[in-house]
Amino acid sequence: MKTSSKSGLKIAPKSRLQLNKKKSLKTPKSGSAKDAFSGLSKELLVQMHDLMVKSRVLEERLIKIYRAGESYFWIGGPGEEAWGVPIGLLAKVGQGLDHDFFHLHYRCTPTLIALGMPMVDSIRLMMNRATDPSTGGRNFSNHYCFPKWNLASVTSPIEVQYSIACGTAHAQKRAGKKTISIVTGGDAGTAEGDFASCLIWASRKGNELPLLITVQNNKWGISTCFDGQHGETEIADRARAFNIKSRVINGNDPVESYLALKEDMEYIRKTGKPAFIEAQVSRLYGHSSASGANAVSNEIDCVKEFEKKLINHGYISKDKAQAVWDKYEEEGLRAVEIARSEPLPTAESVWDHIYAHNENADWRKF
Amino acid sequence: MKTSSKSGLKIAPKSRLQLNKKKSLKTPKSGSAKDAFSGLSKELLVQMHDLMVKSRVLEERLIKIYRAGESYFWIGGPGEEAWGVPIGLLAKVGQGLDHDFFHLHYRCTPTLIALGMPMVDSIRLMMNRATDPSTGGRNFSNHYCFPKWNLASVTSPIEVQYSIACGTAHAQKRAGKKTISIVTGGDAGTAEGDFASCLIWASRKGNELPLLITVQNNKWGISTCFDGQHGETEIADRARAFNIKSRVINGNDPVESYLALKEDMEYIRKTGKPAFIEAQVSRLYGHSSASGANAVSNEIDCVKEFEKKLINHGYISKDKAQAVWDKYEEEGLRAVEIARSEPLPTAESVWDHIYAHNENADWRKF
Amino acid sequence: MSNMAQAIRMALHYGETHLGLKDVFGQDVGAPLGGVFTATQGLKTAWNTPLDERGIIGMAMGIAMTGDRCVAEIQFCDYIFNTIDLLKIAGNTLWCTNGQYNLPMVVMTPVGAGIRGSVYHSHSFDAWASRLSGWKVVMPSTPLDSYGLMLSAIEDPNPVLFMKPKALMRVRGEELIPGEPSEEKQLKAMIDAPIGDRSQWKPKWPKLEPHMIPIGQGKITRSGEQITVVSYGRMLLICNEVADELARENISVEVIDLRSIYPYDWQMIKESILKTGRILFVNEDTEVTNFGEHLAYRTTQEMFYHLLARPRVLAGKNLPGIGLHPYLEDNSVPQKSEIAAAVREIISEVP
Amino acid sequence: MSNMAQAIRMALHYGETHLGLKDVFGQDVGAPLGGVFTATQGLKTAWNTPLDERGIIGMAMGIAMTGDRCVAEIQFCDYIFNTIDLLKIAGNTLWCTNGQYNLPMVVMTPVGAGIRGSVYHSHSFDAWASRLSGWKVVMPSTPLDSYGLMLSAIEDPNPVLFMKPKALMRVRGEELIPGEPSEEKQLKAMIDAPIGDRSQWKPKWPKLEPHMIPIGQGKITRSGEQITVVSYGRMLLICNEVADELARENISVEVIDLRSIYPYDWQMIKESILKTGRILFVNEDTEVTNFGEHLAYRTTQEMFYHLLARPRVLAGKNLPGIGLHPYLEDNSVPQKSEIAAAVREIISEVP
Numbered sequence A, B: 001m002k003t004s005s006k007s008g009l010k011i012a013p014k015s016r017l018q019l020n021k022k023k024s025l026k027t028p029k030s031g032s033a034k035d036a037f038s039g040l041s042k043e044l045l046v047q048m049h050d051l052m053v054k055s056r057v058l059e060e061r062l063i064k065i066y067r068a069g070e071s072y073f074w075i076g077g078p079g080e081e082a083w084g085v086p087i088g089l090l091a092k093v094g095q096g097l098d099h100d101f102f103h104l105h106y107r108c109t110p111t112l113i114a115l116g117m118p119m120v121d122s123i124r125l126m127m128n129r130a131t132d133p134s135t136g137g138r139n140f141s142n143h144y145c146f147p148k149w150n151l152a153s154v155t156s157p158i159e160v161q162y163s164i165a166c167g168t169a170h171a172q173k174r175a176g177k178k179t180i181s182i183v184t185g186g187d188a189g190t191a192e193g194d195f196a197s198c199l200i201w202a203s204r205k206g207n208e209l210p211l212l213i214t215v216q217n218n219k220w221g222i223s224t225c226f227d228g229q230h231g232e233t234e235i236a237d238r239a240r241a242f243n244i245k246s247r248v249i250n251g252n253d254p255v256e257s258y259l260a261l262k263e264d265m266e267y268i269r270k271t272g273k274p275a276f277i278e279a280q281v282s283r284l285y286g287h288s289s290a291s292g293a294n295a296v297s298n299e300i301d302c303v304k305e306f307e308k309k310l311i312n313h314g315y316i317s318k319d320k321a322q323a324v325w326d327k328y329e330e331e332g333l334r335a336v337e338i339a340r341s342e343p344l345p346t347a348e349s350v351w352d353h354i355y356a357h358n359e360n361a362d363w364r365k366f
Numbered sequence C, D: 001m002s003n004m005a006q007a008i009r010m011a012l013h014y015g016e017t018h019l020g021l022k023d024v025f026g027q028d029v030g031a032p033l034g035g036v037f038t039a040t041q042g043l044k045t046a047w048n049t050p051l052d053e054r055g056i057i058g059m060a061m062g063i064a065m066t067g068d069r070c071v072a073e074i075q076f077c078d079y080i081f082n083t084i085d086l087l088k089i090a091g092n093t094l095w096c097t098n099g100q101y102n103l104p105m106v107v108m109t110p111v112g113a114g115i116r117g118s119v120y121h122s123h124s125f126d127a128w129a130s131r132l133s134g135w136k137v138v139m140p141s142t143p144l145d146s147y148g149l150m151l152s153a154i155e156d157p158n159p160v161l162f163m164k165p166k167a168l169m170r171v172r173g174e175e176l177i178p179g180e181p182s183e184e185k186q187l188k189a190m191i192d193a194p195i196g197d198r199s200q201w202k203p204k205w206p207k208l209e210p211h212m213i214p215i216g217q218g219k220i221t222r223s224g225e226q227i228t229v230v231s232y233g234r235m236l237l238i239c240n241e242v243a244d245e246l247a248r249e250n251i252s253v254e255v256i257d258l259r260s261i262y263p264y265d266w267q268m269i270k271e272s273i274l275k276t277g278r279i280l281f282v283n284e285d286t287e288v289t290n291f292g293e294h295l296a297y298r299t300t301q302e303m304f305y306h307l308l309a310r311p312r313v314l315a316g317k318n319l320p321g322i323g324l325h326p327y328l329e330d331n332s333v334p335q336k337s338e339i340a341a342a343v344r345e346i347i348s349e350v351p
């Protein structure tokens, strides 16, 4: 008998878990391009496309790194670009109570890209480099942390971010700078009590919190599908019960996402009260590398759809669009090379940062 | 300095915490007595009055025992008689999956009385006698446990009964005997995640549970009042979000309680699906002995109100009513004497019943 | 002299006026009650939360993430056990983020038996807490220490668990809090909420002075030569009593109030053992996988050749709970007589 | 030979066909996945729950209250820490009701490091679990033991925590499960779910025989004379390897697979120490307030005058988490070389 410790975390690696779930593709609305994109400017649309592609290319690069055996585990956000990018674009970004706070789950690469994270920083995390700015090689891919953007550390335990977010929102309300906290998470995770806690603490009459509560509903929790696990018609109904402004949107549409997020962020800043958005999104590479990280063919690909629509309406040419993909493909490749050449965390460093200012926490040295 | 260990648990003993909260008393409806009591039979009404008085007299006896220094702590259910007695009367009572299960909180004396618990058993618990059938002198008053009635042990930690109740309901559904589980708890406790868990697990589409979920809303959690802690208009709104049959009732009215419980229990037995009732009740002696166990004057006393109504409608005479109080007053006094003469738990018994069949659990004997 | 509840209240007041403490919150922590042990009466930053321990810890973590200082209360440590995952996250956030997010938060919670509190108002938490890496963990035994440790806890950039021995909340100290009026009655009139209607009441705070007790520093409460007894919280006071009683028989007991469970004052323990050669660790948490066993194990490892007797741990029996009747409770957690007996036994052990 | 995942699956199948097991549930435990480690594939009683650990434990407690048998899974023990209060209640219900309600339930959960699982797929739980009074706690190191312990766990009238060393889930044993076909491939064809569409798949179960391993019984996996090494789970296999390697140098190591953490086989440890005089406890949970410290403390108390060296504990470092990069993980939990070094050190200690 032999213990295996070489391969990364594997969960039933080869089973195919996807049920048929192809949603009908939206055909571009007739009328002017402006109408088709609800009046959003061409610049913004092209920027969103650029960021969505960048995020997608990056995630696919991470998967390739995993497949090449240069990382132990992949989890990430392909399928959430149309939803995640607008969040990063719309928030008031910076450090401290004058800015918005982010409490994101592990599919948040699109938001990070929109915030300005260079690809290499995601790859450093994926490849557990000492230079990984989020965790120093300590944690899984997509477990980002950037205090300079008020981005709380992404945690593996599902849903805990929902109650922590109430704390930053509370401090923001007290500071009075009209800043908000934003929390994201999955549909299955709403079964944890922390989701209910968030709704409760955010909506206390007279003590409401400036909190944008969101759920990315991809209809899956690993292998378990939404149907059969939920009694509520929409997850948003649970927020409505608390008299929270709530809606369900098509998170595969960046325009709808942008407009809904914009309106709700403004509402929160103005009223100091919470809002809730359930965004229907896709999960384009299955749950994680543990389930194979294989591309699925029966869910909407928001990046491709959006690109097609931009091309159809003449906002971008096919070639220009392709060039965006190529540009990031190259950036990704270069980033891998950079990361590969960087140092690994040292064994002794495990004792670092247990206490602030590296105060000793090793009892052998008390 | 000296450590004090003689007095029982005291919480800010002498502060007076009640805000003004007197609700308007209902005057008896005009019309026939049958109408006034929604068609319930005189026998049933008189029986309910009898049990409600018995429960009240018992609780007031427990408080006297506390004041006399013969117990360390009191908590209980004066103010929940109109709600708790019908539960005990309507359930299918017995042991095992052919019968209903009870998961009650610590104000459930009325239900226990309706189930047939003799006063002395409550007093044995209050006085920590070895003969206490619920805990053998190990736990606080009102922490009842009677497997012969499928009555799960009342626990101190708030709200955990809500998820445990899903388990008995699940086993009941599988057994197919149309029996149900009943769970009760307070309004403040609904902020715990377990309340949400219960709604989720009970209402899963296609996997619904035969569970009567209830909340006794007395508008208080110790010193904290309802207002300012809740965003939902009614607690029932939270159950509605899960498409659970839900309603709010006046739990100070035994007739309304009886009819609502009857209808909902039948609905659950028939459909195998959950139902939710929020019952508005009073808390007539404050939270517990820790806050003084003093009678409050600004909340409806459901026993007195019901008795008045019965007298007004000629269902019982003043004298007969008084006789009920006297009968139980005397039974209570006798029961105290019985309990007082009974043995106390022994020091060595702490090692009993850690494992089933008293298998040794003391590591010194491994 | 103030009792421990008043001392903590004064520390929190000092915190909100001098140390940037912005929130003191928990179940029944705000007006009108001011905490089930009155430790938060009259504080301007105190507020009542929903009945949701997980929400309370999450709120504290979020506040700490913004850099604001807060003290969150779990009403009884008996009810903290549904938050262990969050406590672990609070303790590992700095480490997981490679030093980026420290969480300067304080969680306070009453612990221990001694008030006939039955199964769910008698739990201890020190053994559990000692397993929460990334936290600092303290437990005072006197009002002055609770004042000093609370100030240090508020100032500390790390999460600090402040355990309040509930049976000591109304016990008065022998030392004045700096700034406290010397008259007990005067203090009471100034800072205890009145009986009855409190809606108009406001405390009159004394002019308090800072008094920081560094986390990680123990205190020798009785000097002795023959044996070292290490304890904290409620048990510490009993150990003091035992030492005083045995002193009358010319048995010389050194008592160390550890005060901090993590980081702990190993140097103080070590020096004392070098002197006495015999050691007893006393606490009331359950005995299997107990923090005292860690200290005893370490003693065996590092002091083996200095020991005149086996290191000993006296802790709560490994039972599922502490029963209500005194016969049960008293046979579940260490009693004075048992501590005295253990001391005698260890002293009479022939190496 | 089956691997541990298959062995557990077969035990659960035996349970549902012979021991009245009615529910096997948890996140992704039912079809189509059958558990993140495939340990519940093809079981007729397996079902998927909401993503709610507290709900899972509550459900198990309720089912047990009715007398029905169930096995609940927490997907990774890293996610069990929000249920400690419920686990405590499951453990104290019989005691609190003075013997009235026993809860015959099994909770199984993967534990430990060894798969590069980073902070939240590397936690251990044995030290924590040893503090849950009222529970029985087991951790197998081989497929056959996991089969036998699971059957005993299902039959036991008490709550039993069954820890699955996740790094061993795909490791094959050296002994056949009674009834298992001798051909590995044949077993696979019979009970492993196919790749791709599984909607029509049904397992063909071998005719399994009962094989009960009493909870509380250890097993000597290597006989030796110079030192006793006590471990369990993943670490046990490494201890075996160390014993085998040192045997080549004529160092004689006795290895005990404790298998049950509570109740534990003290008689076996004691007898072995009487023979060897030297003892090392190995586990991968964090080292402060560690179950090994309890065993070491007890050894010091009861065997002091038989010891030729200080009892020693080798456990995980007291860190907030286990980092992803191998350099971090390998410096956080005991490695083979460290175990071997500790053995050499203890053996060379001069009494």
Ligand SMILES: Cc1ncc(C[n+]2csc(CCOP(=O)(O)OP(=O)(O)O)c2C)c(N)n1
Pocket (backbone or CB within 6 Å): A107, A156, A157, A158, A185, A186, A187, A188, A189, A190, A216, A218, A220, A221, A222, A283, A287, D027, D051, D075, D079
């Ligand atoms: C508390 C907790 N329980 C279990 C897990 C294991 N786990 C990781 S992801 C996942 C499914 C999450 O589903 P959902 O919330 O819908 O998010 P999605 O992955 O679909 O975006 C589970 C069960 C976990 N990480 N944390």
Ligand SMILES: Cc1ncc(C[n+]2csc(CCOP(=O)(O)OP(=O)(O)O)c2C)c(N)n1
Pocket (backbone or CB within 6 Å): B107, B156, B157, B158, B159, B185, B186, B187, B188, B189, B190, B216, B218, B220, B221, B222, B283, B287, C027, C051, C075, C079
């Ligand atoms: C988990 C938990 N937290 C805190 C407490 C302390 N506590 C006991 S009763 C109570 C208030 C309960 O209020 P509610 O749920 O409304 O029930 P009520 O007492 O009003 O019937 C609190 C906070 C507890 N018992 N359990």
Ligand SMILES: [Mg+2]
Pocket (backbone or CB within 6 Å): A186, A187, A188, A216, A217, A218, A219, A220, A221, A222
């Ligand atoms: Mg999902």
Ligand SMILES: [Mg+2]
Pocket (backbone or CB within 6 Å): B186, B187, B188, B216, B217, B218, B219, B220, B221, B222
């Ligand atoms: Mg209430």
